[in-house]
Amino acid sequence: MPSRSSTRLAALTVAALCSAASAVALTSPAHADSVRIHDIQGTTRISPFAGQKVTDVPGIVTATRTYGSSRGFWIQDPHPDDDPRTSEGIFVFTSSTPKVAVGDSVTVTGTVSEYVPGGTSSGNQSLTEITKPTITTVSTGNAVPAPVVIDEDSVPDEYAPEGDTAANGSINNLTLDPSTYALDYYESLEGMNVQVKNVRVVTATDPYSELWVTAKPWEHRNLRGGTVYGSYDSQNTGRLQIQSLGATADFPKANVGDTLEGTTTGPLDFNQYGGYALVANELGTLKSGGLQRETTRKQSSRELAVATYNVENLDPSDSTFGKHAAAIVNNLQSPDIVSLEEIQDNNGATDDGTVDASVTVNKLIDAIIAAGGPKYDWRSINPVNDQDGGEPGGNIRQVFLFNPERVSFVDRPGGDSTTAVGVTKVDGKAELTVSPGRIDPANAAWKASRKPLAGEFVFRGKTVFVIANHLISKGGDQGLASQYQPPTRSSEIQRHAQATEVNAFVKDILKVQKNANVVALGDMNDFEFSGTAKILEGDGELWSAIKSLPRSERYTYDYQGNEQVLDQILISPAIRRGCDFEYDSVHINAEFNDQISDHDPQVLRFRP
CATH class of the missing domain: 3.60.10.10 (Endonuclease/exonuclease/phosphatase)
Known part of the structure; x- marks a missing residue:
């Protein structure tokens, strides 16, 4: 796969680049009353309320992003529906430092938008957001909804459905099937508070304070601790990017085969550099796997x-x-x-x-x-x-x-x-x-x-x-x-x-x-x-x-x-x-x- 552009500034996080995203073509704005987050997220990747104004959407603030140009916060409905296809979380884009805190119960009025990180030409999936928000704080100090645990039992073994041939192979409008496809499973959790436990690092920390873990300990694992990509039908469904909502200086310097011990928790986001990412407000403790650099043998005089x-x-x-x-x-x-x-x-x-x-x-x-x-x-x-x-x-x-x-x-x-x-x-x-x-x-x-x-x-x-x-x-x-x-x-x-x-x-x-x-x-x-x-x-x-x-x-x-x-x-x-x-x-x-x-x-x- 390609290396990242050398012109990308190390001081920027992936999340800070969301402002460069492009909007999906939307219908003319309408007005929708009394909707909840799961109504907005719907059962496909594109919100049924895309382009519409929604009023007094309730939720508990689970995390805030106070840096970069994609500032805002995530809210989650503490009263979920019984449909596993509909996410209960969503990102509220404020553009400036949000004035809410984790645990606040809020209502949000704004416009539902579908943004494509990296622009529509990238082919990326879109991220459902509420933009141009008006926020009302109802109460503070509330319990944050318990995170959904992502593990080997919850993530399906198939990666993605076949795209709709009538839509140039897009999966955007297909009804989610989170029990069958990994991408559908992650999409059904978009914006929600999620958690991984005791996960193995499968791509080392990069200059942008990101790393990758796997929620599936034995998925195509090799002796050095990595996860091997062996065919176009073997995308390795347990892979998940980890970023941090904290200071980048505190982000762990991990190698492949290390583990994040304990729990890593935060909202599930989507970005242009890999897709679904757990943006952590709680990071596990790094435990070294002791990986050493290899040395080959010396050639003989005849070799x-x-x-x-x-x-x-x-x-x-x-x-x-x-x-x-x-x-x-x-x-x-x-x-x-x-x-x-x-x-x-x-x-x-x-x-x-x-x-x-x-x-x-x-x-x-x-x-x-x-x-x-x-x-x-x-x-x-x-x-x-x-x-x-x-x-x-x-x-x-x-x-x-x-x-x-x-x-x-x-x-x-x-x-x-x-x-x-x-x-x-x-x-x-x-x-x-x-x-x-x-x-x-x-x-x-x-x-x-x-x-x-x-x-x-x-x-x-x-x-x-x-x-x-x-x-x-x-x-x-x-x-x-x-x-x-x-x-x-x-x-x-x-x-x-x-x-x-x-x-x-x-x-x-x-x-x-x-x-x-x-x-x-x-x-x-x-x-x-x-x-x-x-x-x-x-x-x-x-x-x-x-x-x-x-x-x-x-x-x-x-x-x-x-x-x-x-x-x-x-x-x-x-x-x-x-x-x-x-x-x-x-x-x-x-x-x-x-x-x-x-x-x-x-x-x-x-x-x-």
Whole structure:
């Protein structure tokens, strides 16, 4: 899944961004008397009173939000109806600091609105609110309605219903079935006081003071404490985001496998960064699970170790060079070849036409030497300015590091940002026409995206072709909690075209030399079970080696409570047939709140 925008300010919480939401198209305002919260929430996602003015809606204040631009408070009816589909809670948007307190009994007059966090183009579900309120305090110091406990028994195993084909796949107007679908269950609790107990952390605390837990202790759990996303039909229904109504400085710094002991309680909200979130006014106590960063084994003298590592927009101004170097030397055991993704140019995000990245790369190489590693050599091709996507001005690209004491690079001049690398036959074997070279850089598949970097290496007299990739991200895809079910994965169109190009290039090599050693690796921005992976693999030209691991160990990234594969190393039949290879996803980043990249590196060891 995509990383968050680097332009998002850490000082803002997700909740504070609700003011950027877009309203659902509403009917002309009317007037409704004597309605209660469950009447407003109704039995679908869209309120039957949307756009209408409601008068003297009663409720007890359960929580207040006093920060950001989405200030307001939640109220809940202490006298619920007997329909499990209708929520008894709702958010009252005041825009300024609310003047009510938890425990106040109030009546609210205002307009019912449906807001879509992130805007209607995001495909997100809407949040039912009362806006432009007039508030009357009836009494103070009342007991807050007891929270609904969310646990493995209450959350259904199916994630979402199929969307209404007559409504472009939207589930907005479908009658809720909270006993069957997890998204319907959460929707039936929207705005209500809810609680989780003794829950395991499945995505570490991020810079915005958010984390994810699971209400289902054994749902696709792995040995390190995470919850693995193994297919499009395995969304993991127990995932729930945790935010806080308190000071962000007090928010726990959790890693995957930690637990929030005791109770975590607050209203159930919906936001653009993941969907349903428990906004806690009471947080459990963090208990460490003791998770440690992994270290792979050292390759033998006869094994070639090839790694891929997304270093997340690395430029000379970053403070992470020493940590990345230590990771490469100690945790990855100094692989012979390292494909680096997201190496930025020499002045990072400054957009002044600079494309050279020699300062960035050499600073990393020097840090590796200082950490006790080898003096790596490197190869890359500078992109055309501002043509490869990523952070504007950064000119990210892939870079080969290689240890010249163990492996040699075959240099063939002529490769540049616009020249396509080809394959030729020399003495019965495949050779690249240029090395390094870029795969068909003028092809529309690579528009505003990184072009694959191909290089020819020699290890113990054997040629190995390595293709470094960074396919287009999942940005723009609808989220798992989208109102459209199943969600549209629009980014696949271009990524599938890119995968087709990579597979075609590998075919060109294998047509010339069917037993060639080919490794295609990098940040593929897609899962090992995805259509992208199937296109890359083709008719057996490649095979994603992460599938050699048990299913519970197949992950390189952790997004919204789902541990998943984005980074892959694919191998040609000559490497796979011998079964003399070993794959390791080295978990040093994705599960930790103090990560230096959002990706875990991958290592393949084999004997060419």
